Amino acid sequence: MAGRLEGKVAIVTGAAGGIGKAVSEAYVAEGARVVINDIDAGAATLLAKELGDNAVAEGSAIGTGAAAEAVVGTAIEAWGKVDILVNNAGILRDRMTHKMSEEDFDQVIQVHLKGTWACGREVIKLWRPLAKEEKKDEAQSGAAPHRKIINVTSPSGLLGAVGQSNYAAAKMGIVGLTKSWAKELGTLSINVNAVSPTALTAMTEPLIQNPEDKAKRLARFALGRYGDPEEIAPSFVFLASKESDYITGQILCVDGGLVI
Ligand SMILES: NC(=O)c1ccc[n+]([C@@H]2O[C@H](COP(=O)([O-])OP(=O)(O)OC[C@H]3O[C@@H](n4cnc5c(N)ncnc54)[C@H](O)[C@@H]3O)[C@@H](O)[C@H]2O)c1
Numbered sequence: 001m002a003g004r005l006e007g008k009v010a011i012v013t014g015a016a017g018g019i020g021k022a023v024s025e026a027y028v029a030e031g032a033r034v035v036i037n038d039i040d041a042g043a044a045t046l047l048a049k050e051l052g053d054n055a056v057a058e059g060s061a062i063g064t065g066a067a068a069e070a071v072v073g074t075a076i077e078a079w080g081k082v083d084i085l086v087n088n089a090g091i092l093r094d095r096m097t098h099k100m101s102e103e104d105f106d107q108v109i110q111v112h113l114k115g116t117w118a119c120g121r122e123v124i125k126l127w128r129p130l131a132k133e134e135k136k137d138e139a140q141s142g143a144a145p146h147r148k149i150i151n152v153t154s155p156s157g158l159l160g161a162v163g164q165s166n167y168a169a170a171k172m173g174i175v176g177l178t179k180s181w182a183k184e185l186g187t188l189s190i191n192v193n194a195v196s197p198t199a200l201t202a203m204t205e206p207l208i209q210n211p212e213d214k215a216k217r218l219a220r221f222a223l224g225r226y227g228d229p230e231e232i233a234p235s236f237v238f239l240a241s242k243e244s245d246y247i248t249g250q251i252l253c254v255d256g257g258l259v260i
Pocket of ligand 1: 013037154
């Protein structure tokens with residue numbers, strides 16, 4: 001099925017590689033126009049070029065209010081609106097807690113938790129007045145359109161993880177944002193869900209370099225393996241599409257049965 005996101009404008013943060021890239025490609029294939037944000041501006045520009053007229057690159061470092069304004073501003077300048085926000089940008093600074101610096105903690109919290117909050121706040125400020133007007137007109141114009149925020153959490157955010165106290169705290173915080181925003185915004189037809197993925201990417205490849213670590217890690221998956229980013233992207237299409245209009249506040253584990 002194609003065209004499920006026809007006419008929609010999406011922002012994907014951290015979109016130049018891994019899961020964000022696969023999501024951006026799937027969104028364009030489904031008819032959306034996409035802002036490809038990534039701190040690696042060169043890679044973002046390259047991907048946007050590959051995707052053609054339906055993509056534009058943006059190079060802000062997610063984690064501040066100013067970056068959120070810039071990324072939303074790019075969508076407005078290019079296409080005049082935003083319908084879908086995917087808060088995907090992320091980093092790891094894994095260390096046992098006794099060895100973790102304040103910087104390791106702050107950076108991870110800033111990119112994941114504050115970045116998700118700041119980009120979410122920016123689209124929420126944009127969407128609330130629009131959605132309120134549409135709700136007033138609903139009786140005449142039919143059901144108001146849904147807008148979608150898709151956050152990215154992690155098995156570490158659901159279960160905790162050794163060496164990832166910073167990351168697990170940020171990702172569990174993202175679950176809190178997801179559920180709180182779902183409750184704040186549902187009556188305005190703004191759906192807020194999260195995906196908890198596992199995929200082989202630049203983030204996870206270093207974790208399975210050593211054969212012993214690899215065997216231990218893969219044994220935790222019911223399906224016995226990491227997914228490809230292309231196996232994760234369909235869940236983001238679903239959560240952005242009309243098919244998920246009655247789903248909000250949920251965490252969808254697309255993880256080969258790691259969290260059961
Ligand atoms: N791969 C997995 O198994 C897995 C598991 C659980 C959660 N996740 C989450 O999925 C998301 C994507 O991860 P991935 O595996 O594709 O990783 P990745 O490293 O392949 O991609 C992350 C992208 O984010 C970009 N980025 C980093 N900091 C940024 C910033 N401040 N602003 C903008 N862009 C920034 C990077 O340049 C990179 O392109 C992350 O939120 C990650 O925590 C991944």
